[in-house]
Amino acid sequence: MSQALISFEHISKQFPGVRALDDVSFEVQAGQVHVLMGENGAGKSTLMKILAGVYQPDSGIIRLAGQPISLHDPLSAAAQDIAMIYQELTVLDNLDVGRNIMLGQEPSRGGLVNWKALYMQAQAIVDELELGLDVRTPLSRLSLAERQMVEIARAVRRQPRIIVMDEPTSSLGKHEEEVLFALIGRLKARGAAILYISHRMDEVFRLADTITVLRDGAHITTEPAAHFTRERLIELMVGRKVEAVERQARPRGAVVLEARELVSGRLLRGVTLQLAAGEVLGVAGLAGSGQTELARVLFGVRQPQSGSLWLDGRQVRFRSPQEAIAHGVAYVPEDRKSLGLVLMMGVQANMSLAALTRYQRHGLIDFARLRQLVADWTQRLNIKASVQQESVELLSGGNQQKVVLAKWLALQPRVLILNEPTRGIDVGAKAEVHQLIREIAAGGMAVLMISSELPEVLSVSDRIIVMRQGRISGELLAHEADETRVLALAFADLQEAG
Amino acid sequence: MMSVLSRWRRPLLMPLAPTSGVLLGVLALFVFFSLATPFFFNVNNFINIGQQSAVLAVAAFAMTFIILSGEIDLSMGAVGAIAGVLTAMALRDGLHLPLAVLIGLGTGAMAGLLNGFISMRFGVPSFIVTLGVASIARAISRTITQNRPVSVLDETYLSLFSDARLLGLTINVWYVGLLFVLLYVLLMRTPFGMAVFAVGGNRQAAHLSGIPAARVKVIVFVLAGALVGFAGILQAARLGSARVDPINNLELDAIAAVVLGGTSFSGGRGSLVRTLLGILLIGILNNGLSLMNVDSYWQLVIKGGIVIGAVLLDRWWVTASRSRQPVQDKEKRA
Ligand SMILES: Nc1ncnc2c1ncn2[C@@H]1O[C@H](COP(=O)(O)OP(=O)(O)OP(=O)(O)O)[C@@H](O)[C@H]1O
Numbered sequence A: 001m002s003q004a005l006i007s008f009e010h011i012s013k014q015f016p017g018v019r020a021l022d023d024v025s026f027e028v029q030a031g032q033v034h035v036l037m038g039e040n041g042a043g044k045s046t047l048m049k050i051l052a053g054v055y056q057p058d059s060g061i062i063r064l065a066g067q068p069i070s071l072h073d074p075l076s077a078a079a080q081d082i083a084m085i086y087q088e089l090t091v092l093d094n095l096d097v098g099r100n101i102m103l104g105q106e107p108s109r110g111g112l113v114n115w116k117a118l119y120m121q122a123q124a125i126v127d128e129l130e131l132g133l134d135v136r137t138p139l140s141r142l143s144l145a146e147r148q149m150v151e152i153a154r155a156v157r158r159q160p161r162i163i164v165m166d167e168p169t170s171s172l173g174k175h176e177e178e179v180l181f182a183l184i185g186r187l188k189a190r191g192a193a194i195l196y197i198s199h200r201m202d203e204v205f206r207l208a209d210t211i212t213v214l215r216d217g218a219h220i221t222t223e224p225a226a227h228f229t230r231e232r233l234i235e236l237m238v239g240r241k242v243e244a245v246e247r248q249a250r251p252r253g254a255v256v257l258e259a260r261e262l263v264s265g266r267l268l269r270g271v272t273l274q275l276a277a278g279e280v281l282g283v284a285g286l287a288g289s290g291q292t293e294l295a296r297v298l299f300g301v302r303q304p305q306s307g308s309l310w311l312d313g314r315q316v317r318f319r320s321p322q323e324a325i326a327h328g329v330a331y332v333p334e335d336r337k338s339l340g341l342v343l344m345m346g347v348q349a350n351m352s353l354a355a356l357t358r359y360q361r362h363g364l365i366d367f368a369r370l371r372q373l374v375a376d377w378t379q380r381l382n383i384k385a386s387v388q389q390e391s392v393e394l395l396s397g398g399n400q401q402k403v404v405l406a407k408w409l410a411l412q413p414r415v416l417i418l419n420e421p422t423r424g425i426d427v428g429a430k431a432e433v434h435q436l437i438r439e440i441a442a443g444g445m446a447v448l449m450i451s452s453e454l455p456e457v458l459s460v461s462d463r464i465i466v467m468r469q470g471r472i473s474g475e476l477l478a479h480e481a482d483e484t485r486v487l488a489l490a491f492a493d494l495q496e497a498g
Numbered sequence B: 001m002m003s004v005l006s007r008w009r010r011p012l013l014m015p016l017a018p019t020s021g022v023l024l025g026v027l028a029l030f031v032f033f034s035l036a037t038p039f040f041f042n043v044n045n046f047i048n049i050g051q052q053s054a055v056l057a058v059a060a061f062a063m064t065f066i067i068l069s070g071e072i073d074l075s076m077g078a079v080g081a082i083a084g085v086l087t088a089m090a091l092r093d094g095l096h097l098p099l100a101v102l103i104g105l106g107t108g109a110m111a112g113l114l115n116g117f118i119s120m121r122f123g124v125p126s127f128i129v130t131l132g133v134a135s136i137a138r139a140i141s142r143t144i145t146q147n148r149p150v151s152v153l154d155e156t157y158l159s160l161f162s163d164a165r166l167l168g169l170t171i172n173v174w175y176v177g178l179l180f181v182l183l184y185v186l187l188m189r190t191p192f193g194m195a196v197f198a199v200g201g202n203r204q205a206a207h208l209s210g211i212p213a214a215r216v217k218v219i220v221f222v223l224a225g226a227l228v229g230f231a232g233i234l235q236a237a238r239l240g241s242a243r244v245d246p247i248n249n250l251e252l253d254a255i256a257a258v259v260l261g262g263t264s265f266s267g268g269r270g271s272l273v274r275t276l277l278g279i280l281l282i283g284i285l286n287n288g289l290s291l292m293n294v295d296s297y298w299q300l301v302i303k304g305g306i307v308i309g310a311v312l313l314d315r316w317w318v319t320a321s322r323s324r325q326p327v328q329d330k331e332k333r334a
C-alpha cells in the first residue's frame, strides 16, 4: 500500500476529569472514506478537532504524507488543506448563505469585498450541492437541515485534501443525504481523504472503505470495512452485545391528545390526529413536511391559525410552552444546541430547567432532591459527565442529547413529543433509549415521536403517520408498515389538495 | 459513581478562585496606596471606603442581575437621581418618612418597569430604551426641581440611611451586606435565580422549557430599578441633599464592577460574589486617587486604564493557571 496520507501516532488528550484520547495510532489513506465509530464520548470529535487544529494533543504527533506537522490553530490546519464539518454547527445565523459559505475567503478588489464575485462563487457551490437556496437568504430563516448543508458547502468550498465530517447526516433529510453522498463520491474520486463520523449503521456500511473503532479514548481496531458485520462492529464499540427492542402489541388506552384540522401557515395544512395513552405514534416523512411545525403547535410554541386541540376530551389552547407543560405536555426539540440546552449551564441546571418550580421548598430550590434526580437520570441514561465539566458545552454531542432527554423524561409528562430524540446518540445507547421510550409508553405515557430515521420509526412505533406537504398522507399500523410503504406515502402526490 | 455539579451548588467562596487576577489587582492597589499616601492605611479610611462605595455596590448588584439576564441598563445614574429627588421633596413637603422612602423605591421600580416593559413588549434593545428613560428621568428631575438641589434636613432620615453606625461601620455598609445576602440567595437558591441565568444564557431554550422569558426579564428590570431607587436614597442621605443631575458615572462604574467580576457581557454566566470584588477594586481606586489629590479628569483616565488592565490580568491568570476552557477556545500550550 502506498504511503498513508495521515498518520496519527500515539495521540493522547486529557481534559479536566476526562481522558478523552489514550495513545491512539492509526493511518488514513487518500481517496478513501475512513469512518470513525465509537460510543458517545469515545473521543471521535476530540481526535478530529486535534486534526483541525482546535485542540492540541498532550502527546503524540500527526504526519501528513510522512511529514510531521504542527497544527496549532484552525488556520494552520486550513493551510494544510484540512477542512472540518463540526458536529455542532458553526455557521453564523446573522449572515446570509453566501457570506457564510465564503466566510474568511471573501474575494476582494482593491481591498474591498467584491460582493458580486462573492455571491456568484457562493451560488456555484449552492448549485453544485443542489441546495435550491437563494444565497442572500439569512441563515436564521433556514431549517436545521439547510444550515447543515451550508456548513458542508463552506467546508468543501476550498477543495480540501482532507475533509472531516462529524455526524453530517444527523440532521439531514433523505434528499440532502443523497446529495451529500454524491459529493463524497466526487471528493473521493479527486483523491481526497474523507474522515467520517456517524452513528448510523446503514450509511457507515454504504460509505466506508475503512473503519476505525474507538472505545473510551482508546484505539480498538482499524480494518477494511468488508471485515465488519454489523454485530461485530457494535460489539467492538460497546464491548458487549446489544439487544434489539422487543415490542409486543398492546391494547391502546384512552385518547389523551387530539388535534383537529390544525392549520399553521404553509407548513401545516390541516392535520387531524389522535394520540392515546400507552402508545408510541411515529411521525415519518421527508424533512420539512410539517412535522416540526406540528410539534410546535401541539406544544404551544406556535398558535394555529385554525383547528383545535383537545386534551382528555376537553378543548384546550396553549398560548405558550409554559401552559403546555402545565397540562402535562413535554417537547424534546430537534436542535439541542439552540433550542434544547443552555450551553453554559451545568448538567444539573439543564436537567431541572423545565421543573424549576417542582423542586423547591419554602421558595428555595431543594438541591438535595435535585441532585438525586440528576444522579438517577445520569445513571439511567448512562451520561458521561465529570465533576469538572461545569457546563454542558463540554460534553460530547451524544451526551448533550441525553441531557435534553433526561430533562423532559424527569418531568414525567402525560404527553411526550419527541423530535429526533436520538440525534447523535450511539448505537448501544440508541437501543437503550428506544427501550426506554417503549417502557414509558407501557407505563401509560402518550408518545409522539418524529424521526427522519426510518428504522427508528419502524422499530419503536405502535402506529405510524406519514406527513407530506403539511398534511397526513397516510397511517400505518406497526405490523403492516415497512420502509417501502412509508416511503411511498412520503413521496405520494396528494390529489385532494385544496 | 458519578456526581454532577452545577454552578448552583458551589461553596460561597469558590467562585473567587478564578478571579485571582482581580484579587491581585485589589491587593496591588492596596499596597500602592498604602505607600503612596499616608492617609490611606487606617481604619477610619477603610470605613470611609465602605461608606463611599455603598451606592455603587447597590447599583452593581442590580447590574449583575441585568447583565446575567442578557440585558443592559444605562439609566441607573439618572433614575437614582430622580428617586433621591422625589424622596427629598416628599420629606420637605412633610410626608412621613416610610412613605417618602417608598416613593423613592417606587420611582426606581417604575423606571425599571418602563425599561423592561418597553424593551420586551416591542423588542427594542434595552440599550436604547434605558438611554431614553435616562434622558426622560433627567428632564423630569430638572423640571420639578427648577434645576436646584433639594436639601434633606430630616434627622431620622440622615441617620437611618447614612450617619448611624453599628460596630464602627456606617449603616449603609450594613445595608449593602444585608442586600448581598438576600440577593445572593435569590440568585443562587431560588427557581427565579435559575431562570435569570437560563434566560440570559439561551432565551429560546429557556422559553421552550416553560420559563416565561420576557416576564423574567421585566421582573429583573423592576428589581434592579428598586435597587437603584435605594441607591438614590442612600446617595441623598450621604450628601445631605438630592442632586438633580445623574449620579456620577453610576452605571458605568457598576458595569465595570460587574465585568471585573468576570460576569459575561453576553449573559448567562457570572456571579454576585465576584461582583463584590469588582466593587472593592473600584471603591479603593476612587478613594485612593482622591486621597492623592489626583485631578478628577485624570482619575477617570487612570480608572479606565486600571479596569482594562485588571480584566487583562484576570484573563492571563485564568489561562496561566490550569484552565477550564470555554467552548471553541483553542487551547494554550503553557
Ligand atoms: N473541551 C472539553 N473539556 C472537557 N471535556 C471535554 C471537552 N471536549 C470533550 N470532552 C470530553 O471528552 C470525551 C470525548 O468527547 P468527544 O466529543 O470526543 O466524544 P465523541 O466520541 O465525539 O462522542 P459523540 O458520539 O457523543 O459525539 C467526553 O467525555 C467529553 O465529555
Ligand SMILES: [Mg+2]
Pocket (backbone or CB within 6 Å): A044, A045, A046, A087, A166, A396, A397, A398
Ligand atoms: Mg462527537
